[in-house]
Amino acid sequence: MTRLLLCLSLTCALALPLRAADPCVSGTPVGKRPGPYSFLVATGPQRGQQTCYICEQHEGNKPAVVVFARTTSDPLGKLIAKLDSEALGKKDSGCKVWMTLLADKADLDTLAKWAQKQGVKSAPVGVYEDEDGPPSYKLHKDADVTVLLFVKQKVVANFAFREGELDDKAIESVLKAMPPLFEGKQAERTAPVPQP
Numbered sequence: 316m317t318r319l320l321l322c323l324s325l326t327c328a329l330a331l332p333l334r335a336a337d338p339c340v341s342g343t344p345v346g347k348r349p350g351p352y353s354f355l356v357a358t359g360p361q362r363g364q365q366t367c368y369i370c371e372q373h374e375g376n377k378p379a380v381v382v383f384a385r386t387t388s389d390p391l392g393k394l395i396a397k398l399d400s401e402a403l404g405k406k407d408s409g410c411k412v413w414m415t416l417l418a419d420k421a422d423l424d425t426l427a428k429w430a431q432k433q434g435v436k437s438a439p440v441g442v443y444e445d446e447d448g449p450p451s452y453k454l455h456k457d458a459d460v461t462v463l464l465f466v467k468q469k470v471v472a473n474f475a476f477r478e479g480e481l482d483d484k485a486i487e488s489v490l491k492a493m494p495p496l497f498e499g500k501q502a503e504r505t506a507p508v509p510q511p
Contacts, residue, residue: 341450341475342383348468349381352449354415356441357423358430368413377409378496383416383448385459387426390434390481394460396475397486400437401493408467408497410509417424417448475495491505 343349351373353365372379378400384391395414402410414435416426421442431439448454454461459478463470470493476485 327373339454339455339458339475339477341461342453342463342473343470343471345470347470349470350449350450350451351442352415354441354443355423357421357426357506358435358441359437359439360438362427363423366439368411369441372409372411372465373468375409377411378464378494379410380412380496381463381465382412382414383410383417383443383452383458383461383463384414384453385446386478387416387429388481389433390483390486391460392429392435394429394481394486394489395438395440396434396436396463397490398493399436401490403437405497410473410484410496414438415448415500416440416442417446417454418442418444419446420444445493464489464492464496470494 319405325496336413349369351367353367356362356364356366357435368379369381371377382391382395382398390416395412398412400411421444423442425439426442443449452461455475457477458475460474460476460481461472462472464472464475472489472495474485474489474492
């Protein structure tokens with residue numbers, strides 16, 4: 316009996332690290348069309364308004380990067396600022412980057428101050444008042460940050476990061492997926508989560 320308990324304990328102990336190393340899968344899958352959703356914008360000219368940027372981007376088959384986050388952090392701010400800079404550098408493409416914080420209640424002032432502190436220039440940030448996010452997106456509860464890149468109404472790259480996984484290497488992997496958006500290529504991929 317003691318051996319059986321010892322074996323079960325070891326099996327459980329070994330299985331936990333393996334499970335944590337599995338890539339987190341969250342959001343609209345590659346190849347699928349991201350659905351419309353509205354969120355309360357905290358920054359820019361639409362501050363305080365419910366807005367659907369998905370609708371705007373689909374209308375002209377324009378590229379976009381959507382970031383869903385459950386918490387704000389410096390690495391998240393760095394990601395948004397870099398994505399924003401990339402999109403601004405390719406203004407002619409019509410690319411839009413925005414971030415949607417998932418929260419029970421919107422605190423627009425705090426979110427706007429965070430975005431300003433992070434150096435986010437034009438990418439709108441706002442709040443979807445439901446921690447689960449828009450139902451059609453099926454955002455995984457373990458995903459602290461989910462990034463979807465789409466063009467021509469189709470997701471071409473999907474990244475999901477658990478809390479603490481969004482580091483410089485992860486940010487770089489997201490940025491490397493941006494050029495196909497501007498070239499109009501459909502280079503579909505789901506990126507693995509970088510291992511610590």
